[in-house]
Amino acid sequence: MKVTFWGVRGSIPSPGPATVRYGGNTSCVALESGDTMCIFDCGTGIRELGIDMVSRKKPVKCHILISHTHWDHITGFPFFTPLYIPGSEVHVYGPMHHEKTLEQIVTHQMEYSYFPVSTYQLAASLHFHDLKEESFDIDGLSVTTCFLNHPVFMLGYRVTGEGKTVVYTGDNEPYYDFIYTETGDSDVTQARDDVQKLVEDCNSRVVKFVKDADLLIADAQYTPEEYETHRGWGHSTVIHALDLAEKAHVQQLALFHHEPTRNDDSMDAVEKRVKAEAKKRHLNGMKVFAAKEKMVVEL
Numbered sequence: 001m002k003v004t005f006w007g008v009r010g011s012i013p014s015p016g017p018a019t020v021r022y023g024g025n026t027s028c029v030a031l032e033s034g035d036t037m038c039i040f041d042c043g044t045g046i047r048e049l050g051i052d053m054v055s056r057k058k059p060v061k062c063h064i065l066i067s068h069t070h071w072d073h074i075t076g077f078p079f080f081t082p083l084y085i086p087g088s089e090v091h092v093y094g095p096m097h098h099e100k101t102l103e104q105i106v107t108h109q110m111e112y113s114y115f116p117v118s119t120y121q122l123a124a125s126l127h128f129h130d131l132k133e134e135s136f137d138i139d140g141l142s143v144t145t146c147f148l149n150h151p152v153f154m155l156g157y158r159v160t161g162e163g164k165t166v167v168y169t170g171d172n173e174p175y176y177d178f179i180y181t182e183t184g185d186s187d188v189t190q191a192r193d194d195v196q197k198l199v200e201d202c203n204s205r206v207v208k209f210v211k212d213a214d215l216l217i218a219d220a221q222y223t224p225e226e227y228e229t230h231r232g233w234g235h236s237t238v239i240h241a242l243d244l245a246e247k248a249h250v251q252q253l254a255l256f257h258h259e260p261t262r263n264d265d266s267m268d269a270v271e272k273r274v275k276a277e278a279k280k281r282h283l284n285g286m287k288v289f290a291a292k293e294k295m296v297v298e299l
């Protein structure tokens, strides 16, 4: 399997000289196994991926696995060139919602109020798949989904093929007891114990989902210091990402969904900090790195 990072940034594109080494495009990762192409999220990074796919001069067939429909994960969709080419077959998967279908959410950004080309002008054969927690097959790859903690329906994806497993968390914050954390109310001890148990169970469930992955691509938006003022925003710290990788015994950890205000030098420092922490924990068998645009990982 070959994994290529096309967009590694969280929240909003952050182009410019200060981010040129890591890249400023939002979430998009390609996973290729033989002729099968899966794409995690369609942030702005999917624009260049689409151009690359079309340059291969073969009819495009691909599977876009959307973690959730926040802007930074879908805004590249209208700029995905294969959508405009007859003969392309594009499958789009993502979490179900109560009020709208996945198709409505993704394509409404192409209404004339927002975009000059409507979906009925797309030439590709387009298929939408609303998902909940389930397992299914994509051309020989086995895919399992798991709801993770973010302020909207959010699915992580676990993809296995050729004896290797890649897990993509999308945006994810560890579960925590927000009532006690935010109020400090410790009067109802039994209730607190129950909530704490529930929190532990939910976090264990995530570890089980990630277990023994060859590559974990994990939300690592904040430093622990930044997290103090962003708790509840639905993102992990770089140390949360390492904690998850350690508990799940993964082989490689890609820090991903970088904070948009972080420049290249700060990214180097963050990566160095996490590598030092991994060394301190004696995680010598685990490779840890901060994902960069155009980086390729062969598994």
Ligand SMILES: [Zn+2]
Pocket (backbone or CB within 6 Å): 010, 011, 070, 072, 073, 171, 257
């Ligand atoms: Zn995001």
Ligand SMILES: [Zn+2]
Pocket (backbone or CB within 6 Å): 068, 070, 150, 171, 234
């Ligand atoms: Zn999000």
